[in-house]
Amino acid sequence: MLSLHHSEFRIPNSEFAHPKPSRPRYSPAKKAAVAGLMAALTLALSFVERMLCAALPLPPGVRPGLSNVAVMFSCIALGLPFALAIILVKAGFVMLVSGVYAGIISVSGGVLSVLSVALLARFAEKKLSFTGISVVSAVLHNFGQLTAASLLVGSALYLWMAPVLLISGVVFGAVTGMLLNAVLPALLKIVPKVENFEGK
Amino acid sequence: MTERLKLKKADVLLICFLLAAALALLLLRGGGDALTAEVTVAGETVERIDLKAVTSPYDLTLENGVRLHVEPGGISFCYSDCRGQDCVRCGVLTRAGQAAACVPNKTLVVLTGKPPKGAPDAISS
Amino acid sequence: MERLKRVGLIVLPLCLALLVSACGGADRSVSGASFAMGSVLTARVYTQKTEGTPLLGEIYAAAAALDGKISATDPSSEIAVLNAEGRGACGEDTLEILRSSLSLCDALNGRLDITLGAVTSLWGFASDTPRLPSAEEISAALVTKGTRKVRLENGAVTLGEGQKLDLGAVGKGAGCDAIRTVLDGVGVPAVISFGGTVLLYGQKPGGAWNVGVRDPFGGQEDYFATLSLQPETASDALFISTSGSYEKTFTENGKTYHHILNPDTGMPADTGLAAVTCVAENGLTADALSTALFVNGLNETSLGWVGQYLVGAVFVFADGRVYVTDGLRTAFTLTNDAFTLTDAYD
Numbered sequence: 172m173l174s175l176h177h178s179e180f181r182i183p184n185s186e187f188a189h190p191k192p193s194r195p196r197y198s199p200a201k202k203a204a205v206a207g208l209m210a211a212l213t214l215a216l217s218f219v220e221r222m223l224c225a226a227l228p229l230p231p232g233v234r235p236g237l238s239n240v241a242v243m244f245s246c247i248a249l250g251l252p253f254a255l256a257i258i259l260v261k262a263g264f265v266m267l268v269s270g271v272y273a274g275i276i277s278v279s280g281g282v283l284s285v286l287s288v289a290l291l292a293r294f295a296e297k298k299l300s301f302t303g304i305s306v307v308s309a310v311l312h313n314f315g316q317l318t319a320a321s322l323l324v325g326s327a328l329y330l331w332m333a334p335v336l337l338i339s340g341v342v343f344g345a346v347t348g349m350l351l352n353a354v355l356p357a358l359l360k361i362v363p364k365v366e367n368f369e370g371k
Numbered sequence: 372m373t374e375r376l377k378l379k380k381a382d383v384l385l386i387c388f389l390l391a392a393a394l395a396l397l398l399l400r401g402g403g404d405a406l407t408a409e410v411t412v413a414g415e416t417v418e419r420i421d422l423k424a425v426t427s428p429y430d431l432t433l434e435n436g437v438r439l440h441v442e443p444g445g446i447s448f449c450y451s452d453c454r455g456q457d458c459v460r461c462g463v464l465t466r467a468g469q470a471a472a473c474v475p476n477k478t479l480v481v482l483t484g485k486p487p488k489g490a491p492d493a494i495s496s
Numbered sequence: 497m498e499r500l501k502r503v504g505l506i507v508l509p510l511c512l513a514l515l516v517s518a519c520g521g522a523d524r525s526v527s528g529a530s531f532a533m534g535s536v537l538t539a540r541v542y543t544q545k546t547e548g549t550p551l552l553g554e555i556y557a558a559a560a561a562l563d564g565k566i567s568a569t570d571p572s573s574e575i576a577v578l579n580a581e582g583r584g585a586c587g588e589d590t591l592e593i594l595r596s597s598l599s600l601c602d603a604l605n606g607r608l609d610i611t612l613g614a615v616t617s618l619w620g621f622a623s624d625t626p627r628l629p630s631a632e633e634i635s636a637a638l639v640t641k642g643t644r645k646v647r648l649e650n651g652a653v654t655l656g657e658g659q660k661l662d663l664g665a666v667g668k669g670a671g672c673d674a675i676r677t678v679l680d681g682v683g684v685p686a687v688i689s690f691g692g693t694v695l696l697y698g699q700k701p702g703g704a705w706n707v708g709v710r711d712p713f714g715g716q717e718d719y720f721a722t723l724s725l726q727p728e729t730a731s732d733a734l735f736i737s738t739s740g741s742y743e744k745t746f747t748e749n750g751k752t753y754h755h756i757l758n759p760d761t762g763m764p765a766d767t768g769l770a771a772v773t774c775v776a777e778n779g780l781t782a783d784a785l786s787t788a789l790f791v792n793g794l795n796e797t798s799l800g801w802v803g804q805y806l807v808g809a810v811f812v813f814a815d816g817r818v819y820v821t822d823g824l825r826t827a828f829t830l831t832n833d834a835f836t837l838t839d840a841y842d
Contacts, residue, residue: 225460269455272474295381303382310389323474325414328481331400332470337393341386404527424717492540492700494719495736495773496692496710496743 206253209245210260213238217261233339236309239347242281243288243305244358251289258285276319283315284308301355305348310340397468405486406467408446410439413477419487422446435476451476528552532559533567533667534622535691539675542685542701551682558674559690565590566663566670568613568622575661579613583654591648593670593780597663600784601643604801607788609759613660614640618762621755622664626746628753634762641759664755668693669737669783676733676779683731692743693783694736696725705734711832712742712770712812720832721810723824725775734807737782739790740771741814756790767793770814775807775824782806794819794841811841 216238223235238261246254258281266274291304299307313336321329410418412435420431420441428442430449437458438450445465448458451473458473467484526548527540539555541548565587567573571580578584586594597610614637616622618629629637645656655661663670672695675688685698687705696705704726708719725734741754741764758765772789776782785805792798794811799821802809808823817838820828830837 269457270453270475272453273455273457276474298379298381299385300379300382303379303385306382306386306389320472320474324411324472324477324479326411326479326481328409328411329470329472329479331468331481331483334393334396334400335468337389337396341389341393345386404525491706491708491719491722492687492696493538493689493694493705493736494692494708494710494717495689495694495723495738496716496740 202249202253206245206249206256209241209249209253210257212241213245213257213261214264216241217264233335233343234313235343236312236347237350239284239305239309239312239344240351240354242285243301243308243347243351244355246285246288247292248358251285254285254289255282258282272323275323276316279319280312280314280316284312287311300348301351302345302348305351306341306344309344309347310337313337313340400468400484405484406444407483407485407487408441408464409481409483409487411479411481419490420446421487421490422482433478435478437473437476437478439480446480446482447471448473448478448480451478526552528556530556530559532556532563533671533691534569535668536689537671537691538689540687541679542698543682547682547684551678551684551686554678555675555688558678559671562589562671562674566593566667568662568664575663578653578655579660582657582659583652585652588651589674591651591653593663593666594646594648594653594661596780597666597784598643598646598648600781600788604784604788605792605797606643606759607791608665608784609641609643610661610663610665611641611643611646611656611659612757612759612762613662614638614658615757615762616662616664616755617660619753619755619757621744621746626744626753626755628748629762638762665739665787666780666783669735669779669781672735672779679733680731685730692738693779695779696727696734696736698730698732699726707736709773709810710738710740710742710771712740713816720812720835721818721828721830723773723775723810723827724829725827732777734775734777735779735782736773736775737779737786738771738773739786740812741769741790742771756787758791765791767791768813768815769793769811771812773810773812774802775809776805777807785809799841 220235220237242254242257245257258278262274262278262281265277288304288308291299291307317329317332317336321327406422408420408422409416410420410433412433417433418431422441422444425441425443428440431439431441433439436452437448440447440449445463447463448461448471451458453473453475458471461471464471464480464482467482470479470481472479524544525540525542526545527538529536529538531537537556537559539552541551543551564570565573566575568575570576574584574586574590578586601608601610615634618633618637620626640656640658640660642656645659647654668691671690672688672693675690675695676697679686679697683698685700687700688695688697692710694707696707704724707723707725709721709723711718711720723736727734739756741756744755745752754764756765757763769790772786774782774786774789776785785801789798789801789809789811802821806823808821810824810828811819816835818830818835819838819841
């Protein structure tokens, strides 16, 4: 029988959740393995996103944030520390491709975004669905990046972009949130032995 | 398994609030119908170009080696020695509120809707 | 309570946005450009698009209408007909311009002369092929000038024998006056530049108007100083006009000729000045004085005229010295140190 541990992060009220959701504790090894998978998924999504950006006429600074799907799931399923690690991996990747500064910007956005997911998932689970959390995390991701870029460039003028980033954060945040809803079953398959999430 | 878009009341409120905030910021920013490109390097404004007054395209090379391409109603990064080339890949900025930056070179180009500050309202000639 | 919260969350930012746009909308303006009297007319009106765009249209229309009446090049204009026939009927607007101009010509010792049309057409500055007329041609044409020969009665104007009017020195100023009338009807702050003659209407939101003074030795957008000006009330206006030897020039046999003629000699005026800028409360006056002062040079008489007709004037000598009259000393700021301020006038 599954022991009912009260785990740190609970999945917000969704159809997949049992009225009293709880997850079995995984072994650290298992978690690390899943985290590795999630990191790979994040990078893959990030790559796809880059190609998407090149193909579509998007204004500068606006990102679909596809990798956020994996990051959010990791934060909720695996916990904040692992999510942060994944953020670092992604930032490292960005650093290799685009340089140190780009990496710093990526980390800023990612950390802020993940923190918000963690906080919201814990405290606002009854009120917000994945979509809402995703919107907030996307907006904060953009602002984290914008602030870091402003500091690095040395000019507050960058904040002129704020309205655009707010709107794109809302739009793409909603999109990724709905994406997460859609792919959740597939993702949950990666974390088996979580019988609570099947059926209902 | 059925997929449902689980939009809650709070979600909708949140989205409305954020969009309204964006609207407020846009209105705050003001709608001038001039088009000025403000180029800053390390926080210091080095160029203010009235893009509406540009009659023929030209290239502007900054002290840090970054080259900007200025054309009537638009400006873009055309060369930079940075790694990621995010700035160059941004393309041409043509509307107020757009911005592009080369972070390694600390160069930022922002388009505003206000006429270049310090420029006279008119020149008597 | 729940309902209230929900409504509040949406309404509050919207209210804030509206509030901010209401008081922070000071920078809102509409600008545009058009063409009249052979020059570019640019206008910026400080109001939102719904009011501003039709207002711009009215401004362009006013300039075009006046152009239609006083244009030297449009053969159907009242002035053109007058010049061709020696007499013609003129509307009240044109008559008013003629009356004011003629009285200024007399008051300014003939340094301004709108009856020099026969001489200026010899030079052909308005055409694509200006030329240096011979001395005989000029003296023959000079005979036709004279304000006394112009008769204004009952809406009709009669000119002297062979006489032609040239309103080039006052046309843009008169155009600005017409535009000022349009603005009086609407009452929004505006800045107009009509071929280099500037109209400042009302009080610019956020500070005084900033007008550049053209650098006579530089390009079209170069200015060597600025004038910080602010009309006294929202319905007052200031007009700035500059006359200089840098406009409409041509070179023949190594000598450069400019278009501001000395009415006595029919040759380009040469008093050591490169440009004169005048600030007045009336457009035609500013335009007229800038020409007259350029022709007269900087001397006691000129300064007397400045005191009588203008807010102030800036005289720029060919050697880079600049003389600013008292009325503009506080408003004037030199921005190019290749020029030097002087108190002396010779």
